[in-house]
């Protein structure tokens with residue numbers, strides 16, 4: 263090859279490197295038939311080498327062309343029985359939320375294709391019938407695969423990553439804990455937390471400052487799930503304590519690992535040498551210490567109580583899932599119990615926070631929908647906290663949440679691995695194949711949805727059944743489907759309805775143009791979809807129908823000098839060196855707070871030391 267050829271190739275490569283994924287799809291790079299392309303090229307070059315070849319009488323040339331055409335057709339038939347392959351390099355999916363390029367590739371390749379990134383291969387599924395096969399009919403042939411590997415450090419054998427017998431046994435034990443009476447009792451707790459949250463928002467409204475709602479919902483959901491799972495009051499709306507910091511460090515690490523392609527943390531020295539890995543290990547110690555103390559405390563209470571364990575058992579003072587599990591006589595190691603609690607904490611926290619964030623974003627962008635929600639919450643809830651009975655009446659609000667989960671599913675992709683050979687959508691699949699079921703693609707597939715990109719809560723009529731995987735034939739999977747379906751779906755829906763109703767009963771809101779000049783907030787992903795900018799809204803008190811009681815509550819709460827909470831990033835600056843777990847202002851005497859949080863504090867102090875060393 264001459265130097266000129268080299269230069270030409272380089273410049274071609276450079277141009278390709280500069281192209282966006284859309285331009286590369288449009289250029290046909292991905293859709294060219296790789297199996298027949300070379301033969302077509304040979305046939306074409308013979309034809310162009312013989313300008314008058316149509317007229318040629320040469321039987322040899324004719325036979326050659328005929329033979330090439332036949333082989334080309336045979337190869338094409340064979341290629342059609344293979345799944346299309348989108349091969350590329352990591353550029354196609356790095357640096358952006360993974361579900362975005364997967365959607366573009368789905369439009370180019372169809373509803374089932376292989377994504378080959380370097381040595382890794384995944385089958386990407388955007389077809390509801392295939393999703394139904396994987397999740398429902400052939401569920402036993404699939405494990406959580408990569409997800410189990412990614413989440414092992416934090417969830418161990420918890421319900422989300424567990425497989426086989428462990429999963430079967432734990433699911434049977436945990437599901438009864440979320441019984442009807444439990445979920446109903448949680449509605450009151452959601453209301454109490456919503457009230458605290460509203461007070462926080464009222465303060466910002468009076469001050470005229472905008473509120474970053476993604477942070478707000480994350481903290482509110484953490485407070486709720488802490489109480490619901492192990493009766494621990496994080497009180498994160500008011501304080502920034504070391505346990506909260508540790509929980510967020512672990513959560514962020516779980517998200518980071520789920521989007522990082524090279525699992526360097528598996529290399530033993532790196533898990534200690536890389537600062538973020540060391541911080542994660544230390545945070546895990548804090549979280550585990552806290553969980554151990556909670557487990558021991560709960561065991562003691564159960565031992566001392568003479569409650570009889572019956573179906574739908576619930577302790578009035580402590581209705582938590584942990585209390586149910588211990589009272590049920592669940593004979594399990596502390597490690598397994600910790601894995602279960604940690605899994606419930608993570609599963610129930612960021613998901614609900616993300617649903618509330620994106621619902622608020624969509625409502626801010628659609629004032630006509632917002633007005634309808636205002637009308638409904640005013641009419642149904644009046645000036646009292648929402649009740650379980652209201653859940654059936656707040657129909658339009660529910661549909662708004664249903665539609666928000668269609669446009670922004672949390673998580674946007676489900677992960678599976680075939681543990682034996684399977685047949686799917688006419689293709690033979692080998693054991694060990696990894697799958698991405700793109701819920702994002704399913705929820706926006708133009709074959710399955712009318713105007714898929716538009717926010718139309720009315721697509722799910724209020725007088726019809728609430729949409730789920732069965733009403734929509736697996737085209738709608740906000741909580742997954744089949745045997746691994748979410749166990750907290752009802753809990754999460756009620757939590758979202760109550761929180762939204764409480765906030766919207768009290769406040770109107772719009773995007774703060776200072777932070778969202780283009781009306782957008784960007785997307786980035788870990789396990790759930792986050793915004794890139796935060797969700798900054800300006801609040802305006804609603805007093806159209808506000809009765810005395812609510813106005814009273816509003817004034818009383820705003821009199822208290824509530825601290826405006828830190829952003830999640832600012833958690834890194836929290837001063838835990840003082841050893842005061844409630845340095846943010848709380849006196850640490852609320853129900854459920856650990857008296858002996860000192861166990862964690864000493865470890866937290868070490869974290870601070872480690873960070874200081876790192877900063878130096």
Ligand code: HEM
Pocket residue numbers: 421422433605606609610611613614617672673676677739740741742743745746747748749750751753754755
């Ligand atoms: C809006 C909030 C929530 C959303 C969108 C959501 C979504 C999901 C999805 C899609 C799955 C299936 C994952 C898969 O098939 O790979 C799942 C599983 C699970 N979810 Fe949720 N979830 C939410 C809230 C909760 C809550 C509040 C809890 C607990 C209190 C919870 C506990 C779980 C557990 C334990 C599993 C694993 C079930 C199993 O594999 O057997 N989730 N969730």
